Amino acid sequence: KNIVILISGRGSNMQAIVRAARSEQWPCRIAAVISNRADAEGLAFAAENGIPTAVVVSKGLSREAFDAALQEQIDRFAPDLVVLAGFMRILTPAFVEHYAGRMLNIHPSLLPSFPGLATHSQALATGVKVHGATVHFVTAELDHGPIVAQAAVAVHPDDTEDTLAERVLVQEHLIYPRAVRWFVEGRLAIDNGLVRVQEEV
Numbered sequence: 001k002n003i004v005i006l007i008s009g010r011g012s013n014m015q016a017i018v019r020a021a022r023s024e025q026w027p028c029r030i031a032a033v034i035s036n037r038a039d040a041e042g043l044a045f046a047a048e049n050g051i052p053t054a055v056v057v058s059k060g061l062s063r064e065a066f067d068a069a070l071q072e073q074i075d076r077f078a079p080d081l082v083v084l085a086g087f088m089r090i091l092t093p094a095f096v097e098h099y100a101g102r103m104l105n106i107h108p109s110l111l112p113s114f115p116g117l118a119t120h121s122q123a124l125a126t127g128v129k130v131h132g133a134t135v136h137f138v139t140a141e142l143d144h145g146p147i148v149a150q151a152a153v154a155v156h157p158d159d160t161e162d163t164l165a166e167r168v169l170v171q172e173h174l175i176y177p178r179a180v181r182w183f184v185e186g187r188l189a190i191d192n193g194l195v196r197v198q199e200e201v
C-alpha cells in the first residue's frame with residue numbers, strides 16, 4: 001500500500017508515522033511527503049530518510065487551482081491512503097471527494113469539541129478538565145469526519161497553551177501511527193459514519 005503524507009511545517013506526526021512504519025515493518029511504502037510550504041522543516045526529515053518530497057505552493061492560485069495542482073502531485077504516487085499531518089489548508093469538497101474513504105487527518109482536540117484553530121486555547125478558555133486529539137476520516141465538513149481514534153489528557157490548573165499542546169502532541173504521536181497501521185492492515189470499516197476497527201486479522 002502507498003501512503004502519501006501532507007505537511008505544512010514541523011511534521012512531527014509525519015515523523016512518528018515514518019518511524020513506526022519502519023520499526024513495525026508495516027506492509028506499506030511512504031511514497032512521498034508533500035508540503036504546501038517550501039520551508040516546511042519536515043521536508044528535510046523526509047529527504048534524509050530517502051522519501052520523495054514535493055512542494056505545491058498556493059501563491060497566486062485559486063483554492064480550486066491549488067487543490068487541482070496538489071491532487072496531480074499526490075496522484076503521481078498512486079496513494080492508497082493520504083495522511084494530513086499538520087497540513088494547514090482547508091480543502092475543497094471536490095478534492096476531499098476524490099480521496100473519500102482514504103484520507104485521514106489528526107485534529108488536536110476531542111472532536112466534536114473545539115473544531116477549527118487554536119484548540120488548546122479554546123480548551124483552556126472553556127475550563128474543560130479533559131482534552132486530547134482525534135484521528136478522523138476527512139469529509140467535506142471541516143473537522144467532522146468519522147472518528148478512527150482518540151486519546152485524552154488531563155488539563156492541569158497551571159496549564160498554558162504550550163504545556164497543554166505539548167502533552168496532547170505526545171498522544172498524537174501514539175494514536176496517529178496506530179490509526180494508519182489499522183488502515184494499512186485493512187481493519188477499518190465505516191458503517192454510516194461510524195468507524196469499526198476489526199480485530200487483529
Ligand code: GRF
Pocket residue numbers: 007008009010011012013014085086087106107108133169172
Ligand atoms: C499538531 O498539533 C497537529 O495536531 C496539528 O498540527 C500540529 C502540528 O503537527 N494538525 P505536526 O508537528 O506538523 O505533525
